[in-house]
Amino acid sequence: MTIRWRLTLWFSLILTAILVVSGVLLYSLLDRFLISSIDSNLQAVSAQIHGVINPMTITDPSNYSVIHSRLPPINEFSLPGTYIQFVDADGVVVVKSNNLLLEELPVNPALIEKGLQGNIAVDTVTASNGVHVRIMVSPLYLKDQTLVVEVGQSLKPAETVMGTLAAALLAGAVIALALSVISGAVLVRRTLAPVERITRTASSITESADLSRRVDYTGARDEIGRLATTFDQLIEQLDRAFASQKHFVADASHELRTPLTVIRGNIDLLKRPNLTEKDRQESLRAIESEARRMSGIVSELLLLAELESHRTEAKEPVSLARLVQEESRRAQQLAGKRKISIGRVEEISLPGDADRLKQLLSNLVDNAVQYTGENGTIALSLYRDSEYAYLEVTDTGIGIAAEHIPHIFERFYRVDKARSRAGGGTGLGLAIVKEIAQRHNGGVTVRSEPGKGSTFTVYFKI
Numbered sequence: 001m002t003i004r005w006r007l008t009l010w011f012s013l014i015l016t017a018i019l020v021v022s023g024v025l026l027y028s029l030l031d032r033f034l035i036s037s038i039d040s041n042l043q044a045v046s047a048q049i050h051g052v053i054n055p056m057t058i059t060d061p062s063n064y065s066v067i068h069s070r071l072p073p074i075n076e077f078s079l080p081g082t083y084i085q086f087v088d089a090d091g092v093v094v095v096k097s098n099n100l101l102l103e104e105l106p107v108n109p110a111l112i113e114k115g116l117q118g119n120i121a122v123d124t125v126t127a128s129n130g131v132h133v134r135i136m137v138s139p140l141y142l143k144d145q146t147l148v149v150e151v152g153q154s155l156k157p158a159e160t161v162m163g164t165l166a167a168a169l170l171a172g173a174v175i176a177l178a179l180s181v182i183s184g185a186v187l188v189r190r191t192l193a194p195v196e197r198i199t200r201t202a203s204s205i206t207e208s209a210d211l212s213r214r215v216d217y218t219g220a221r222d223e224i225g226r227l228a229t230t231f232d233q234l235i236e237q238l239d240r241a242f243a244s245q246k247h248f249v250a251d252a253s254h255e256l257r258t259p260l261t262v263i264r265g266n267i268d269l270l271k272r273p274n275l276t277e278k279d280r281q282e283s284l285r286a287i288e289s290e291a292r293r294m295s296g297i298v299s300e301l302l303l304l305a306e307l308e309s310h311r312t313e314a315k316e317p318v319s320l321a322r323l324v325q326e327e328s329r330r331a332q333q334l335a336g337k338r339k340i341s342i343g344r345v346e347e348i349s350l351p352g353d354a355d356r357l358k359q360l361l362s363n364l365v366d367n368a369v370q371y372t373g374e375n376g377t378i379a380l381s382l383y384r385d386s387e388y389a390y391l392e393v394t395d396t397g398i399g400i401a402a403e404h405i406p407h408i409f410e411r412f413y414r415v416d417k418a419r420s421r422a423g424g425g426t427g428l429g430l431a432i433v434k435e436i437a438q439r440h441n442g443g444v445t446v447r448s449e450p451g452k453g454s455t456f457t458v459y460f461k462i
Contacts, residue, residue, distance in 0.1 A: 004192055008184040015180045016173065023169040030165060034158040035134070039122055042136040042151045045082060046120075048072045049151070055143055068095045081154040083133075086140070086147045087112055094147065105152045111137050115148035124155065131156050194224045198231050211239035255297055255412055255427065259290035300428040304411070307356075307435040317349040318357055320391060324380050327361045334366070337374045343381035348389045350460050352440045360436040363429040364393040364456050372397035372453070388442075389462050394455040400448040408446065409434040433458070 052070050060066065067086065074082050074097055085096035085105050091112055093104050106125045114121040115137035122136045132155040140147045194217050201215050214235060217228030266283040269275065275283075324345055331340045350357070361380075368378045376396040383390055400408060407413045412427035430444075433456075437444045441461045448454035 019173040318354045339377040368395035391458045396453040399450040
């Protein structure tokens with residue numbers, strides 16, 4: 001069963017339960033009210049009878065005609081269907097009101113017995129024709145005998161009202177249930193239409209592998225709207241991820257193809273029988289160099305995959321100032337005639353992975369050394385500004401043209417491909433810097449002008 005019909009069914013069942021409970025409650029309250037009103041009328045008539053018929057007014061209890069003459073008049077407008085009769089100790093009806101004509105109130109021996117025992121009781125008795133009569137009995141003490149006064153009122157009008165009410169409630173419940181099913185199905189269908197659209201879009205994407213499609217929901221910004229928007233964002237991220245994966249595979253294949261070609265060519269060269277020792281050593285050095293470069297590419301690709309698979313856990317506070325000092329000493333050994341200077345360095349600690357942060361700084365310094373001339377300068381600085389710590393590596397190298405700046409943190413992107421390959425670069429160093437920075441709640445930016453050097457700034461929220 002679909003969600004639409006399940007929701008409709010649940011709404012209908014809840015509405016049915018509400019209607020049943022409210023109908024039963026209304027029916028019970030009205031029935032109790034009508035019975036209470038009838039009992040009040042019976043009590044009033046009984047009190048009126050006892051007021052006019054008593055031992056003081058009836059000197060001869062055996063003269064039933066006198067008792068009959070003193071019966072209070074029954075007003076058919078104010079007390080319709082009200083009857084009076086007197087029953088002696090033998091259960092014989094001795095006096096009855098004129099509106100009974102040839103009929104008698106139904107006699108309930110148990111009820112008569114209660115009256116003879118001096119109790120006032122009320123009960124519903126069924127007449128011979130099936131009509132229910134509400135009867136109140138009370139004892140009437142005369143000089144030498146006790147009569148039971150029965151005051152009854154037919155329940156047929158009340159039962160007619162209750163029957164009509166029950167039919168109306170039942171018909172209303174059926175109509176309301178039918179309308180709720182129809183309107184509920186329509187409303188739920190309209191409400192869930194975006195979900196159906198999402199389903200069709202997802203199915204179409206699955207079948208066609210076209211991640212450019214979107215739901216493009218334009219309705220209210222409710223739960224369904226947020227779901228559609230989230231779905232579009234998810235597809236957009238998947239589209240970007242797949243596009244990035246395609247570029248990554250293409251770039252990785254291209255980067256590995258060159259060293260493999262070099263290695264295979266040198267292996268073929270080594271197979272020649274007349275190869276000189278000098279050429280053999282040269283081929284072996286070329287194979288070793290390309291194998292080392294391939295190993296570097298694979299290692300850095302694995303590192304990138306590891307960084308992208310999970311967020312770096314903050315193990316313990318890492319002193320960024322100490323990393324800057326250590327990296328400056330390492331850079332002195334690599335820089336040759338280049339000058340390594342340390343600028344403003346504040347004592348700042350950051351929770352994170354010390355090895356990864358050290359690699360981030362090393363990649364930036366290596367990049368600066370590679371693109372800075374022999375007489376150039378490389379400066380390192382560390383400072384705090386508000387809630388962020390800033391780590392800067394500045395060089396006086398060749399700089400970066402403006403059109404290359406948006407792409408330099410992409411994998412395998414090189415501004416000067418020939419120089420990068422000659423220097424042993426893999427084109428992954430800055431991409432690794434970006435990933436490490438992001439995994440430590442930060443990022444990286446660059447300012448550069450051709451011929452004036454570059455400044456790479458890594459920022460961390462602390």
